[in-house]
Every structure is written in C-alpha cells, then in structure tokens.
Amino acid sequence: MADSKPLPSLDWDPVAAEALLRDVFGVVVDEVIWKGTSASEKVCEWKEPEELKQLLDLELRSQGESKEQILERCQAVIRYSVKTCHPRFFNQLFSGLDPHALAGRIVTESLNTSQYTYEIAPVFVLMEEEVLKKLRALVGWSSGDGVFCPGGSISNMYAVNLARYQRFPDCKQKGLRALPPLALFTTKECHYSIKKGAAFLGLGTDSVRVVKADERGKMIPEDLERQISLAEAEGAVPFLVSATSGTTVLGAFDPLEAIADVCQRRGLWLHVDAAWGGSVLLSQTHRHLLDGIQRADSVAWNPHKLLTAGLQCSALLLRDTTNLLKRCHGSQASYLFQQDKFYDVALDTGDKVVQCGRRVDCLKLWLMWKAQGGQGLERRVNQAFALAR
Amino acid sequence: MADSKPLPSLDWDPVAAEALLRDVFGVVVDEVIWKGTSASEKVCEWKEPEELKQLLDLELRSQGESKEQILERCQAVIRYSVKTCHPRFFNQLFSGLDPHALAGRIVTESLNTSQYTYEIAPVFVLMEEEVLKKLRALVGWSSGDGVFCPGGSISNMYAVNLARYQRFPDCKQKGLRALPPLALFTTKECHYSIKKGAAFLGLGTDSVRVVKADERGKMIPEDLERQISLAEAEGAVPFLVSATSGTTVLGAFDPLEAIADVCQRRGLWLHVDAAWGGSVLLSQTHRHLLDGIQRADSVAWNPHKLLTAGLQCSALLLRDTTNLLKRCHGSQASYLFQQDKFYDVALDTGDKVVQCGRRVDCLKLWLMWKAQGGQGLERRVNQAFALAR
Numbered sequence: 001m002a003d004s005k006p007l008p009s010l011d012w013d014p015v016a017a018e019a020l021l022r023d024v025f026g027v028v029v030d031e032v033i034w035k036g037t038s039a040s041e042k043v044c045e046w047k048e049p050e051e052l053k054q055l056l057d058l059e060l061r062s063q064g065e066s067k068e069q070i071l072e073r074c075q076a077v078i079r080y081s082v083k084t085c086h087p088r089f090f091n092q093l094f095s096g097l098d099p100h101a102l103a104g105r106i107v108t109e110s111l112n113t114s115q116y117t118y119e120i121a122p123v124f125v126l127m128e129e130e131v132l133k134k135l136r137a138l139v140g141w142s143s144g145d146g147v148f149c150p151g152g153s154i155s156n157m158y159a160v161n162l163a164r165y166q167r168f169p170d171c172k173q174k175g176l177r178a179l180p181p182l183a184l185f186t187t188k189e190c191h192y193s194i195k196k197g198a199a200f201l202g203l204g205t206d207s208v209r210v211v212k213a214d215e216r217g218k219m220i221p222e223d224l225e226r227q228i229s230l231a232e233a234e235g236a237v238p239f240l241v242s243a244t245s246g247t248t249v250l251g252a253f254d255p256l257e258a259i260a261d262v263c264q265r266r267g268l269w270l271h272v273d274a275a276w277g278g279s280v281l282l283s284q285t286h287r288h289l290l291d292g293i294q295r296a297d298s299v300a301w302n303p304h305k306l307l308t309a310g311l312q313c314s315a316l317l318l319r320d321t322t323n324l325l326k327r328c329h330g331s332q333a334s335y336l337f338q339q340d341k342f343y344d345v346a347l348d349t350g351d352k353v354v355q356c357g358r359r360v361d362c363l364k365l366w367l368m369w370k371a372q373g374g375q376g377l378e379r380r381v382n383q384a385f386a387l388a389r
Numbered sequence: 390m391a392d393s394k395p396l397p398s399l400d401w402d403p404v405a406a407e408a409l410l411r412d413v414f415g416v417v418v419d420e421v422i423w424k425g426t427s428a429s430e431k432v433c434e435w436k437e438p439e440e441l442k443q444l445l446d447l448e449l450r451s452q453g454e455s456k457e458q459i460l461e462r463c464q465a466v467i468r469y470s471v472k473t474c475h476p477r478f479f480n481q482l483f484s485g486l487d488p489h490a491l492a493g494r495i496v497t498e499s500l501n502t503s504q505y506t507y508e509i510a511p512v513f514v515l516m517e518e519e520v521l522k523k524l525r526a527l528v529g530w531s532s533g534d535g536v537f538c539p540g541g542s543i544s545n546m547y548a549v550n551l552a553r554y555q556r557f558p559d560c561k562q563k564g565l566r567a568l569p570p571l572a573l574f575t576t577k578e579c580h581y582s583i584k585k586g587a588a589f590l591g592l593g594t595d596s597v598r599v600v601k602a603d604e605r606g607k608m609i610p611e612d613l614e615r616q617i618s619l620a621e622a623e624g625a626v627p628f629l630v631s632a633t634s635g636t637t638v639l640g641a642f643d644p645l646e647a648i649a650d651v652c653q654r655r656g657l658w659l660h661v662d663a664a665w666g667g668s669v670l671l672s673q674t675h676r677h678l679l680d681g682i683q684r685a686d687s688v689a690w691n692p693h694k695l696l697t698a699g700l701q702c703s704a705l706l707l708r709d710t711t712n713l714l715k716r717c718h719g720s721q722a723s724y725l726f727q728q729d730k731f732y733d734v735a736l737d738t739g740d741k742v743v744q745c746g747r748r749v750d751c752l753k754l755w756l757m758w759k760a761q762g763g764q765g766l767e768r769r770v771n772q773a774f775a776l777a778r
Contacts, residue, residue: 010426010476011768011769011772012487012488014422014423014426016488017422017488018418018422018423020488020489020492021414021418021422021488021491021492021495022414022418024492024495024496025410025411025414025495027496028495028496028499029407029410029411032499032500033403033406033407033410033499034403034407037399037403044511046511047511048732049507049511049515049732049733049736052511052512052515053515056512056515056516058515058516058519058755059519060519060520060523060755060758060759060763061759061762061763062762062763062764063762063764064759064760064761064762064764064765065759065760065762069759070489070492070756070759070760073756073759074492074496074756077496077500077512077516077752078496078499078500080511080512081500081502081510081511081512081513082500082502082508082509082510082511083500084500084501084502084509085501087399097499097501098401099401099405099406099409099410100409100459102410102498102499102501103409103410103413103459103463105498106410106413106414106417106495106498107413107416107417107463107466107467109491109494109495109498109699110417110421110422110425110467110486110491111421111466111467111470111471111472111473112473112474112486112491112699112700113470113471113473113700114700118438119471120471120473121470121471122433122435122436122438122441122469122470122471123441123445123466123469123470124470126438126441126442126445126447127445127447127466130447130448130449131449134449150539150540150543150744150748151539151744151745151746151747152745152746153743153744153745154539154743154744157589157743161589171588171591171593172588172593172594173588173593173594173595174593174595175565175570175587175591175592175593175595175596176564176565176566176591176592176593177565177566177568177570177593178593179566181564181566191745192720192722192745193743193744193745195720196718196720196743197743198564199560199561199562199718200546200550200590200718200743201589201590201591202560202564202565202590202591202592203564203565203591204560204561204562204563204564204565204566204567205561205562206562206563206564207564304746310498310501311501311502311503311746311748312746312748329585329588329589331581331584331585333581343437343438344438347438354542354543354546354582354585354586354589355539355540355542355543355582356540356541356542356580356581356582357540357541357693357700357701358540359539359700359701363466366447366449367459367462367463369449370449370450370453370454370458370459370462371453371454371459372453373450373451373452373453373454374449374450374451375451375452375453376453379400380400383400
C-alpha cells in the first residue's frame, strides 16, 4: 500500500535511520551506561584544547560523511567528554545518572515538541501541571502556579520580575524609569544569578543589598531588618528578599521562618532559591532545613541537581492564584494563543513565559518519579546526606 | 576484579538499566521513526483534556512501578503526543525529524553536562566555538562572538541588553534609572519576544517604537528614519533597530541594506531576528533575501526551525570582537570561573550568559552537518522553498 510509506518530502530513509540510531544507541549503552559508571574507568580522558581540536576534526564541510564516520564521531565525542555519571565525578552540583530519567529524555527528544499550547503538546501540558502540583504540595501549597524554566538563574529572574510587577504593574509598559529606585536583599553566599538577574532586568547590581551571613553562611534576619531600614532611609523601595536553601559553596540553609517574619512585617516578596536544596523536601528526616518555605511567594527548585533528573529540570513555583505569571509575561500573540479555541485556553501555558518555544522538561522527572516512587527519591536524598557526612 | 564494578553509591543496576533503555528505545523506533513519519498514521490521536488525564494516570505516588508499567507509560506518552515529525504536521515553524540530529540529541542527553567551562565540557566548548564560527562565516563575518541560547526570544533579549550596555555601560551597575529614556525600533510584524523582552529587561513595552511595514510585511526604511526622529524629538535615545528575516506570519524579509544604512547614519545597533530565516543563508539560490546581514551587529538564528536540528538550537551571533558578551553578562563567580586554571580561561564560556548551567545545543547541529554536509542542508532549504511555492 503506497500510502503506508513516508511521503516523498521525507529526505531520509527510515531503514537507514533505524540502523544509525540503533548503532549510536549501542555506543551510548557501552560507553556511558557501562564504562561511564564504572569506577575502574577514567572520569575523563583529558586533552589540552589544541590536541583535542585535532582529534575531533571539528570543521564543518560542504561534503557529507558516511554512517561509519558518523559513528566514529559519536565515539570520539563520548570518549573525550567528562562522564558526569561516573561515581568519582564531584565537580558540580549535578551528577549521577538515572536510567528512567534518561529514558524520559530520549522520548522527549524523539517527540521534539514545544511546551506552549495544548494542541501542540497535550500530554506535556497536563503532565507539567501535575508535576508542578506535586512539587508545590511538597512546599506546602494546595494551590498556586508555576513553570519549568531553562535553569535556576532564569527562575530567579522570573521571581524578581514577578515581584516588581506585582508591586508596580506599570513597569511592564512604562519601564523602570517610571518607578522609584528599588532594592532587593540577599547574602553574599547567594547564587551569582541574583546579581546577574538584577543587571539583566535593568535594576542594576547596585539594587542588590547584601545582608550579613553568619559563620556557617546563613542569613542573619536582624541584619536583613537593618538593611531594609537603611535602603528605605536612602530613598529606595524594598520589594524582595531572596533567601537561599542550600548555598552553592557552603550548602547553608537560610532561616526561612525568621526571614518570612521580616517579609511579612515589611510587606516584601519572599523568594526562596532552593535550586539545590529543594529536593530535601522529599526527605522526612531533613526537610526541617526548609521549615517556613510554605510562607514564600516563590520557590526555585532544580530537580536536575540532587534528584539527577538531567539538565535541565528547573521549576519555578508560585503561591499566587491570580494568574500573575500570565499577566506579567503575557503578550497575547494572536497567531499562537487564539482565544476562540475549542478547548480551555487556560491550558495554553506558553504566554506565562518570556520564551516562545520551550523545551519539555517535565517528562524525565515524571517518569523517574513513577519508577522510583516518592519513597525511592527520598532514599536518594537521604543517601546524599549520609555520603556528605 | 571488584574495582571494575560500579561503586555502591550507584543506586541502580546497569543490567536492568540497559534492558529498560533498550526497550524504551525500541518503542521510540517503532512509534516515532516508523509510525510517526508514516502518512497513513495520524498526526495526533486527539483527546479532550479531561479524558487524556484519565488515560495517562499522571499522579505521582509514593510507591514505584515495575519496568512493564514504565514501558506502557512511555507508549501512552508517545501515542497521545503530536507527531511533529509527521509529513502532515504544519502547525509551527519547527517540524520534521533529522535522524542524525536525533542521534546527537541522544548522545547529548546521555552525557548530561553543562556548557560552562572547558574542564566540564571540553568537547562541547570547542564544538560550540566551531559551529558558531561556521554560522558567522555564513553571515559574512570572519571574526566575532556568540553563544547558544534557550530559544530565539532569549537571543533577542540578549541583543537588546548588549546594545544598551555598549551604549551605556553604567546600566549594569546602576540600572535604567541612571539612563535617559531609550527607544528601539521594529515593525508590528516582528516576533512578540521583542515586546516581551522590553518588558522583562525593564525598558517597558512603550520603549518599542513601531515602524510601518509595506503590504508584504517588510519594514519601510523611510518610516524607520521618521520614527527615529520622532523618538528623539520626544526626548528618547534611540539605540537599537530589530529587523526581521522571515517574519512569523507572512515570512517577510526586511530590506537589510537600507535598514543598515539608517543604522549607520544614526549610530544604532542593528539586530537581525533571523530565527526562522537565518538558515536561508545556506542556499546560494535564496540567500539574497538576507543581503546586508553582514552589516548587522547581532543575529538570532534558530537551526531548530528550517534545518530541523531539534528544539532547542538557537544561536546568537555577534560581530563584536571586544568580549562584549562577557563584559555585559559576566559576574566572575570565583568558585566556578577561577582565573588561575592551567588552561586558557577564555574557553570558560559560562560567564558570557545570564544562565548558570546551560544545555549542550551544538552537538545535534554539528553531527547533522557532518552527515549531510553543507550541500545536504542547502538542498533541504531549497526544498522547503520549493514546497512553499
């Protein structure tokens, strides 16, 4: 039946494609799943940049290459790459490999869709909603909003942008020149994305006021109170505090209850950068480190770190129930977010973000959670704490 | 030899992991590569949201599931997802599937690294540099800078942020309140990310001045000149023009030479949003549509659209050779970007971006290019134009 064959517009042969993909997949299994996780193999076959350039033959040419050459290229890429799944890899805050999460990533890549409307990503729109609901429940919220972002830095920027928009909705149209000078508060132990974000969002790094931390890297709430008063005395309007649950260098957890008290008293947005520490909420034993997080207005949490969901899996969670995300970021582009669709357009989440196309980041976490269960993930977190001791 | 086994910290069994991944991969081959690209199959098995929720059983529970259940879940996810690789899928500006690009994505996901330093991503730091160099050469630049961004919207925001930083370096530290009111220029046919970006960056949507387009959607350079004068008369400082090469709805290409003349005369940054149209540069037949692009200061180009590299593959290209990207976005976080490393720290590209962790987006394009050659990619672009006629 001629109709069962791919249309002529397909410029590749499915038989050859299957053969290629099977071979590449075989290389991945041998080199990453087996050798990459074996303690007797190297974490990385280190080469100096100039030598590595020669070995990889990176130049892009006019002529294509054979399947055999392409396979060799995949092998070389893997050989000279760092095995972040290796048991001796400790360089960064992500590491390890979860086979179910990897399975989810392979399915995600093969489906290659964008997370903006229900009609283009029906499964993933619903799945993202469910995953975010679960993460919010662990924070302690029975309602709210959220979205997956391309990394925790962008999540933190979203929080800052949402806080200023809530306080000064004019900002969206008229810009910061129409507003009084603003001030936000964090410690020097915070992630560098807070300052990067302040610059990118047009606030300027000077708008970030540094609150003192104690010798273990935790924010001192009394100094927060002092810095807020100081900023006000200088004519600035305080609008946000960014507390950190799990600082990058010391792994410190800011005292959220005391910080929330200050924010409540002063009417400030409380953001918790729990990019690293958020996953501790899964552990009955250790979740007390984040006591008070339910009083936050926003939480950044990256399951790609402690939970090894795979880069990137970065949730921004919001307590808000007033559609703040969409009001703040929406542009109502009529060609994409038509309002006369035959389903509930609240499912078209694309206008909640400043991106247009947005990768599917929920499936890898969802599939891993289904396979391990909350119990399995809790064991992983507890084990990480045990190893750290 | 005990040492050849994975360390006890690995909480999964490689034998079981291999079996699971092989089965999931088999499902991908059957359901996506074969059925997904077959004209006799549906693009999507459409379900209403409530029914789909029931079918997917999305809830995340405490108990884990068996391998058989996980496989069924992967099958259901694929069954009810839109097949963007289907020959009858035309909904968005990305579509189609390239097997080599998919192979690159599978390798990328298995290696799971972040694109910030040479020591963590030696292969991909060099590869990104090479791919960006190739794209810049097609623009017409023998030097310059660039970076892959999480989508074209973020690329466009980067361009706006770089342009204002170059003009007013104080902005990074002191914020927009220390600057005069700014104005940027584009047509109403431009992508909605320009306005979203203006809001996010604190400029406000009012800072975006709308230039008239002709009946085919192309910017009218004489009106650009008029709008610039008007903005100046109102006390604003013009700093950037965003031209579009391939508008979202009409596919129009703005006349870059004439726009570049205006920018040169007025001293404005010329950004070209070629997210969709950039790939036309590969075609000897059609690249005249972008004549003048070599005079731009920045270009956003998404090979995930016309070239089907896979979401996301979004390059921001810069003519700049003064390290503007790093000066504008850098924070010199000392724990990540140490300056006393034993290799050239210029290879640590992470401080060029406002993200921290950054996905590897170059391998899929590089591998596809190696396999198809520039010639094969040119055929693909030419075929897309032929089909559009």
